[in-house]
Each structure stands twice: as structure tokens, then as C-alpha cells.
Amino acid sequence: MATLTYVYAESTAVVGPLATYAEPHSYDLCEQHALGLTVPLGWEVVRYEGHFASPVPTGDDLLALADAVREAARPERYVPPVPAGPAPTDGARRGHLRVVPSPS
Secondary structure (H helix, E strand, O other): OEEEEEEHHHOEEEEEEOOOOOOOOEEEEOHHHHHHOOOOOOOEEEEOOOOOOOOOOOHHHHHHHHHHHHHHHOOOOOOOOOOOOOOOOOOOEEOOEEOOOOOO
């Protein structure tokens, strides 16, 4: 795994070891994509010249996974639909919409 960080103002992309915290304009990449990354014409790439180590799972990873599974398993709360009342036909306003009578 690797982290791509770019500085748009300097037209530079940096591909290095996996970051330990999130930053704006940075993205985690697998090794295949980190090695095969191309940039727009005129940009510079600074690449880490070593092996990209696989991340070691931590207790935080396990807790995050458990929380995600709990959230996905939680049943959706039922919200009954609001019954629609009769539509006004006299050009009256309803909220931000207005019923316009037909020109007949």
C-alpha cells in the first residue's frame, strides 16, 4: 500500500509509504496502482524507491469493522408516509409550490 499526495499549485504528485493519518489531497493506493501511476503532461512525480509494505491490522481496524457491520445490520426505521391532502384548485399556494388553474 502507498499514499498519493499531490500539490496542485506546484504540479507535483508524491507516491510514498502509506500515511498514518488522513490529509487533504491524499489517497491510498495499492502497490500495483502506486507503481503504475501516471500524471498529466507537465507534472512531476516523486516516487518512493522501495518496497511498499502491507499495513498491519490494528485493534482500531477491528473495532471500525465491527461498527460497520453493526450499522449495516441495524434495521431501517420505518417512517410512515404523510397522507396527501386534496390539492387546492383556486391558485392557492402550498409551501413553495403553487397550483395554477387550467386556462379553460
